[in-house]
Amino acid sequence: MNGNRSAQNLIFAVMTVIALFFLLPFIWILLTSLKPEAEVFSRALLPRSLHLENYLLLFHKMPFIQYLQNSVLISAVSVTGVVLSSSLVGYAFGCMTWPGRNFLFYFVIATMMLPMQVTMIPVFVIFTKLGWLNTFKPLTVPMFLGGGAFNIFLMRQFFMTVPASLLDAARIDGCSELGIWWRIVLPLARPALATVAILTFMFTWNDFLTPLIYLSDKAKGTLALGLGQLAGQQQPEWAVLMAASILMMLPVIVLFFLFQKYFIQGFTMSGIKE
Amino acid sequence: MQRQVDYWFVAGVKEDIPPCVALFNAAQESIHVEATPIPWNEHEKKVLTAILSGNPPDVVNLVTPVPKWAARKALVALDPALKADRYDTTEFFPSLWQEMKYRGRTYALPAYTGSYALFYNRRLLREAGLDPDRPPRTWEEVQRCSRRLLRREKGRIVQMGFIPQYGTIETPLIIAFELGARFIDPTGARVTLTAPEVVTAFQWERDFFDLYTVEEVSAFMGGFGYGDQQGFIAEKVALFINDNSFVDQIARYQPGLDYGVAMIPTFGDSPSVSSAGSWWLAIPRGAKNRRDAWSFMKFVVSRETQLREAMNRTETLFPVNRLAANDPAFLAMNPYVRIFTGQMEQTRSKSIVPLVHDIFWREFSLARERSLRGVMPPQQALAQAERTIQAALDRALEYDAYVNARMKIEVFQP
Amino acid sequence: MKRFGQNTLRGYLFASPWIIGFLAFGLYPVFMSFWYSLCQYDVLRIPQFVGLRNYRELLFGDPNFYRAVWNTLFYTLVRTPLVILGSLLLAMIVSKAVRGVRIFRTIYFIPSIISGVILSVLWMWLLNPEYGLINSSLQFFGLKGPLWLIDPRWSKPAIILMSVWSLGGGRMLVFFAAIQNVPQHYYEAVEMDGGGWWARFRHVTLPFISPVLFLWSILEVIGALQVFVEAYVMTKGGPLNSTLFYNLYLYNKAFDDFDMGYASALAWLLFLLAGIITFIQFKVSRKWVYYSGGVEK
Numbered sequence: 001m002n003g004n005r006s007a008q009n010l011i012f013a014v015m016t017v018i019a020l021f022f023l024l025p026f027i028w029i030l031l032t033s034l035k036p037e038a039e040v041f042s043r044a045l046l047p048r049s050l051h052l053e054n055y056l057l058l059f060h061k062m063p064f065i066q067y068l069q070n071s072v073l074i075s076a077v078s079v080t081g082v083v084l085s086s087s088l089v090g091y092a093f094g095c096m097t098w099p100g101r102n103f104l105f106y107f108v109i110a111t112m113m114l115p116m117q118v119t120m121i122p123v124f125v126i127f128t129k130l131g132w133l134n135t136f137k138p139l140t141v142p143m144f145l146g147g148g149a150f151n152i153f154l155m156r157q158f159f160m161t162v163p164a165s166l167l168d169a170a171r172i173d174g175c176s177e178l179g180i181w182w183r184i185v186l187p188l189a190r191p192a193l194a195t196v197a198i199l200t201f202m203f204t205w206n207d208f209l210t211p212l213i214y215l216s217d218k219a220k221g222t223l224a225l226g227l228g229q230l231a232g233q234q235q236p237e238w239a240v241l242m243a244a245s246i247l248m249m250l251p252v253i254v255l256f257f258l259f260q261k262y263f264i265q266g267f268t269m270s271g272i273k274e
Numbered sequence: 275m276q277r278q279v280d281y282w283f284v285a286g287v288k289e290d291i292p293p294c295v296a297l298f299n300a301a302q303e304s305i306h307v308e309a310t311p312i313p314w315n316e317h318e319k320k321v322l323t324a325i326l327s328g329n330p331p332d333v334v335n336l337v338t339p340v341p342k343w344a345a346r347k348a349l350v351a352l353d354p355a356l357k358a359d360r361y362d363t364t365e366f367f368p369s370l371w372q373e374m375k376y377r378g379r380t381y382a383l384p385a386y387t388g389s390y391a392l393f394y395n396r397r398l399l400r401e402a403g404l405d406p407d408r409p410p411r412t413w414e415e416v417q418r419c420s421r422r423l424l425r426r427e428k429g430r431i432v433q434m435g436f437i438p439q440y441g442t443i444e445t446p447l448i449i450a451f452e453l454g455a456r457f458i459d460p461t462g463a464r465v466t467l468t469a470p471e472v473v474t475a476f477q478w479e480r481d482f483f484d485l486y487t488v489e490e491v492s493a494f495m496g497g498f499g500y501g502d503q504q505g506f507i508a509e510k511v512a513l514f515i516n517d518n519s520f521v522d523q524i525a526r527y528q529p530g531l532d533y534g535v536a537m538i539p540t541f542g543d544s545p546s547v548s549s550a551g552s553w554w555l556a557i558p559r560g561a562k563n564r565r566d567a568w569s570f571m572k573f574v575v576s577r578e579t580q581l582r583e584a585m586n587r588t589e590t591l592f593p594v595n596r597l598a599a600n601d602p603a604f605l606a607m608n609p610y611v612r613i614f615t616g617q618m619e620q621t622r623s624k625s626i627v628p629l630v631h632d633i634f635w636r637e638f639s640l641a642r643e644r645s646l647r648g649v650m651p652p653q654q655a656l657a658q659a660e661r662t663i664q665a666a667l668d669r670a671l672e673y674d675a676y677v678n679a680r681m682k683i684e685v686f687q688p
Numbered sequence: 689m690k691r692f693g694q695n696t697l698r699g700y701l702f703a704s705p706w707i708i709g710f711l712a713f714g715l716y717p718v719f720m721s722f723w724y725s726l727c728q729y730d731v732l733r734i735p736q737f738v739g740l741r742n743y744r745e746l747l748f749g750d751p752n753f754y755r756a757v758w759n760t761l762f763y764t765l766v767r768t769p770l771v772i773l774g775s776l777l778l779a780m781i782v783s784k785a786v787r788g789v790r791i792f793r794t795i796y797f798i799p800s801i802i803s804g805v806i807l808s809v810l811w812m813w814l815l816n817p818e819y820g821l822i823n824s825s826l827q828f829f830g831l832k833g834p835l836w837l838i839d840p841r842w843s844k845p846a847i848i849l850m851s852v853w854s855l856g857g858g859r860m861l862v863f864f865a866a867i868q869n870v871p872q873h874y875y876e877a878v879e880m881d882g883g884g885w886w887a888r889f890r891h892v893t894l895p896f897i898s899p900v901l902f903l904w905s906i907l908e909v910i911g912a913l914q915v916f917v918e919a920y921v922m923t924k925g926g927p928l929n930s931t932l933f934y935n936l937y938l939y940n941k942a943f944d945d946f947d948m949g950y951a952s953a954l955a956w957l958l959f960l961l962a963g964i965i966t967f968i969q970f971k972v973s974r975k976w977v978y979y980s981g982g983v984e985k
Contacts, residue, residue: 012786018778019795022856025810026798038501038527085705098699108706111714112910113962115935117942118724118955119717121326121731126716128327145709150907152706154862157903160979161869161896177698191865199858206803212316213323229285231805232313238809245806252801257794263865319943322731346732346946492838497818559732632944636925643928658751665749666945673728676736 026249033242040238054243061240062226063218071205071223072251074139078204079197081143082151086196087189089146090155091181095167105156112149124213138214139204151196158192159185194262202252223248276306279566282321283335284553285311293583294574301573305566321558322348330558332567335385337553341628344376345674350557351379351685355568358688365577369621370552370594376628379683382556383575386591388517389614389621390443390548392539393524397532398423398433398512409513409536413449416513416539417482423512424485431486431494436513438479439646440495440505443515443549446642447624449475451547452540457626465627465634465667467641467660468653476645476652488646502527518592518614535610537617550621552594559684568688577601592618629670630663637662725952735949742953752929752937753954757961759844760934764912767848772905774855779863780893793856793864800857804917811850812837812922837923840930847918847931859904866900867893895978902977906969910962934958 032040033054035047058064092098093105127138146152162185170180186193208228215221227248230241283292295309310331312320318338324330325348336343343349356363363371370384396406402422410416420435438445450457455471458464466472483491498505506514507528515538524531540546555571557564573579580598584591585607592614593599599615627634637659644655700707725742727735746753782793799807814821815836823833834842874892883891894901916935919925925932925940934954942951 008786011781011784015781015786015789015792018781019792022796022799022853025802025807025853028810029802029806040500089703089706092699092702096695096699096702098696101699104703104707109906109966110959110963111710111718112907113959113966114718114721115914115938115955115958117935117938118721118948118952119714121323121948122717122720123713124323124326126713133327133329142709142713144705145712146706153903153907157899158865158869160899177702181702191868195858195861195865198861202801202858206801209316209319212313212320216324218310227803228315229311229313231803232285232315232317242806245803249798249801253794253798256797257790260790260793263861263868325732342946346730348732489835493817493835496816496835496838630945632940636940640929643926647928649928662751665745666947669728673730673733673736676728677733681733 029242029245033239033246035239037237037239051239054239055247057240058244058247061230063221064223064226066219067221067223067226070136070220074136074222075201075204077136077140078143079200081140082147082200083193083197084147085144086147086151086155087186087193088181089152090159091177091185093152094156094159095162095180095185096177108146108149108152120213127214133214134216134220135214136220139207139210143200143204147196147200151200154196155189155192158189162188191263194259198252198256198259201255205248205252277304277563277566279305279307279333279563279570280331281307281309281333281335281570282312282324282331283309284314284317284337293586294579297579297582298570298573305569307570325558325560328560330560332557332561332563333555333570334558335553335555337551339551339625339628339631340374340382340554340556341376341625342631343556344379344381345629345670347677347681347683348559349381349684350559350561350564351381351683352383352557352568353380353685355686355688356380359572361572365595365597366575367550367594367596367599367618367621369550369623373552373623373625373628374554382554383571384552384554384594385575387550387552387594387618388519389550389592389618390515390517390538391610391613391617392536393506393514393516393520393533394536395506395509395512395531395533398509402512406532406534409534410539411536413478413539413541419513420482421485431490432510434486434491434494434511436482437491437495437505437511438482439491440498440511441515442517444624444638444642445515446472446475446479447549447638448538448547449478449541451549451622452544454544462627462629463667463671465660465663467638467656467663472656473652476642476656479642480645480648480652483646488648506533507531518611521608521610535613537613545620546617548617548621549624550618551624553591557686564686565688568686627663627667629674630666633666634663721952721955724949725956727949728947729949729952730946731948732946738949742950743957746950746953746957752932755929756932756934756937759930759932760913760915762844763848763915763933764909767851768905768908768912770848771851771855771859772901772908774852775857775859776863776901778855779860779867780889782860782864783867796856796860798856799853802853805921807850807853808918808921811846811918815846838927840926840928843923843927843930847915847922850918859908862900862904863897866897870896898977899979902969902973906966909965909969913958913962913965 028045031045031047034050034052036051039047093101093108127133130137132138132141142148166184167180170184175183206224207222208224211220211222211225212228215225223244227241227244230236230244281295291309291311295307298305298307317336321330321334321336340349355361366384367387370387374380374382374384392409394409399406399409399419402419404419404422410419416436423433423435424431425433450472453471453474455469455475457466457469457472459466494510495505498508498510502508504523504527505511506516506520507524509528509531521535524533537546538548555574557567557571561567575595577595577597580593580595581601581604584593584598584604593604596618598604599618605611605615625631641650641652641655641659644650645652649655650658724735726737726739728738728742729735778796782789782796786792815823817823817833817835817838820836822836826833836842836846870893874896875888878888878892881887914935915933916939919931919933919936920939923931925936935958938951938954938958941947941954
């Protein structure tokens with residue numbers, strides 16, 4: 001193994017330099033969130049003194065706790081829906097053979113190619129007619145219905161790395177498709193599931209437009225909506241906006257850090273004989 | 275039992291509920307106004323979807339040109355109500371009132387506006403050997419003063435007089451207005467951007483850059499920021515056209531600044547012209563409580579409310595009500611109000627082609643950029659813009675005719 | 689024959705969530721958007737059928753259209769290979785078993801969580817020709833930095849440069865997961881044959897992650913063709929329309945001009961463009977993508 005010390009240290013050094021570069025935006029946002037408004041665009045990087053009030057001001061500017069609860073609810077439900085349904089559909093495309101499968105798969109991909117700006121209004125009309133306005137339903141229900149072409153595509157690609165022989169053996173053993181999906185393929189695809197979970201969480205956590213047009217009650221707002229309203233003023237209050245961003249980023253960062261263990265495949269693949 | 279009025283307003287600089295709401299709720303018992311701020315970005319989508327869903331607020335406060343919504347049947351016509359109340363519409367500044375109409379009907383009441391004027395730095399004028407009490411009154415004088423006010427250090431610009439592209443006012447537009455340009459014919463069907471006045475205005479801006487290049491000035495402007503980094507506040511620019519709220523900004527960031535305010539420069543003896551639009555109030559199509567909405571609207575734009583709001587608001591928006599603007603209490607607020615009020619009488623609307631407003635401004639700005647950077651001569655740039663705008667206008671008018679034959683206009687009958 | 693029938697039923701059953709979703713929320717909007725592309729329509733009023741006029745106008749009478757296409761293609765074709773290579777490199781680096789690698793991965797990931805709006809503001813500050821960090825650093829080395837976002841020649845490269853902080857995001861994550869998926873014993877086989885790191889990469893890693901690389905190249909292209917936020921926040925399409933990207937133009941048409949018909953036509957032309965590029969990618973993929981398992985295509 002190439003485990004000699006100098007190579008390790010070199011890699012560590014390189015990674016540290018890269019890490020400093022990637023930390024820049026976060027540090028900038030953090031520092032800006034501690035500045036008074038007038039200093040935000042000054043040339044100095046560091047604030048002259050620490051202005052923690054920006055964080056407290058946030059709680060006055062929006063019902064932060066309420067928004068937090070709503071965001072957590074919507075994101076958690078969405079992640080569940082997406083992980084479940086995209087893995088099911090991805091399984092159909094990646095591990096099963098059936099007539100029309102390829103055509104349907106290309107069709108799914110094709111739906112990603114139409115910009116949502118033009119489908120947005122008819123979709124809104126549908127939800128209006130269903131009476132789902134001012135509820136969380138437009139934000140969550142579609143997540144259970146496939147979870148989006150992107151996630152299906154991702155799942156399918158990962159599922160296609162599972163050896164066919166494994167699947168066939170299970171089928172011969174009398175295992176149902178659902179059983180194969182649940183007991184064999186899903187555990188093997190943990191990195192894919194974790195990826196989809198994190199990306200979906202990020203997307204729903206930060207989504208501003210959908211809550212904007214579907215939710216009218218202030219009590220139903222999300223953090224992203226609150227942030228968007230801060231950012232959307234004609235002359236935004238940047239310092240407070242940055243404080244809000246930091247707070248919004250923290251859960252995602254923590255989640256990402258914790259979820260990393262699902263990315264390590266471990267021994268599951270290598271022990272299997274072809 | 276209180277009746278409720280839902281009022282959506284586009285959040286301005288701050289999200290605070292305007293004082294008029296509390297004033298109205300306190301002034302009577304039968305109606306309660308519930309005000310909701312909507313974010314500035316994407317506010318059009320929010321209002322659009324609300325109207326589409328059939329459940330809009332009772333009153334909206336928007337800033338985009340009224341015809342943009344009125345032409346699309348999004349607003350309720352107010353003429354019968356105006357007539358029944360014998361409303362004195364001369365209370366509003368004329369150009370603002372004109373903007374509320376579309377095809378002979380009135381769809382909104384103006385509520386707030388901003389008035390532009392020329393800010394000049396007296397200290398810098400004095401240092402350049404100019405009389406600090408005689409700010410430039412014509413564009414020729416602006417040009418001459420700017421030459422004297424230019425200062426360089428190590429080859430880079432550190433101070434300038436007037437920068438035509440700095441700020442929110444469209445300098446060539448003002449100049450074109452002052453030269454007498456009529457951008458659109460009386461029928462509203464033909465756009466003329468290639469009129470000599472407009473070409474002259476663009477050429478003037480191009481010729482302004484005789485002592486320096488556009489790139490140099492762009493780089494110089496790159497050093498400007500917000501707050502105390504603003505070009506005029508940081509005393510890098512000596513002549514700057516901005517609106518009345520700038521007075522408060524200067525007071526906040528650089529209270530010791532020695533400056534004055536004057537009317538916008540003009541050509542020779544022509545009257546000075548400024549441009550103005552307004553934030554307006556209207557009743558969307560499908561609103562439920564129109565009667566009370568109307569009562570609220572009238573209250574907001576009345577002389578008393580406008581005066582009280584102007585004196586109390588932290589962000590000073592200029593009143594649309596002339597009586598309020600000329601009220602001695604208002605004029606006494608600071609030494610410059612008089613100028614702003616005077617200038618408001620001489621404004622033209624920025625919504626020159628309201629039906630295709632955004633297209634007009636995109637093409638106009640593009641033509642201006644091309645002319646400034648020397649990519650195209652002004653005549654050619656304007657000709658191309660005119661073609662695009664005219665084509666869009668033709669289609670909009672055709673569509674308008676098609677729809678008017680098939681959809682009816684909602685009118686508020688008091 | 690019976691198995692065939694059962695397979696069909698099961699296949700569609702598993703795929704049914706998406707099918708139901710599409711029939712409920714996808715079919716009508718897609719159909720309507722195509723219908724609108726044949727109309728003059730502004731959402732609040734009834735549509736007026738005009739046939740192919742929108743398409744004709746776009747293709748033959750709209751200088752902005754071709755500008756938007758060029759700007760977007762430039763952005764897509766330059767940026768896509770760069771970010772895929774960049775993220776792949778980063779993914780390989782974080783696959784190394786170094787101490788604290790979990791922290792490094794998290795740090796690399798953080799910028800991708802930051803909202804595009806805020807990142808755009810940060811970049812405007814960095815790219816400031818007078819005092820921005822980038823030009824100041826160049827000055828330190830004696831170079832004069834360009835005007836970046838104010839210069840029509842540098843505005844697109846500036847926006848492409850902005851992608852650098854996305855390198856550690858979802859893209860890297862997916863590549864990383866794919867690299868983790870590679871069976872260890874293949875590496876051992878190559879090493880026993882005397883192969884070094886390049887041989888390991890070329891003969892084992894690359895083929896095994898090729899399905900994911902392929903996935904991402906398609907997604908990245910589709911995404912790049914729809915680039916929007918940076919131009920909307922920072923330049924609004926300028927200077928001189930050099931950053932007028934397709935999706936920005938579409939947005940202007942749809943929500944500033946409320947010309948939904950024209951915008952829909954723009955959308956369908958983009959769809960066509962994306963479809964052609966994706967089709968080409970699929971055809972080429974047969975040559976380099978290797979599926980180790982799953983089922984036959």
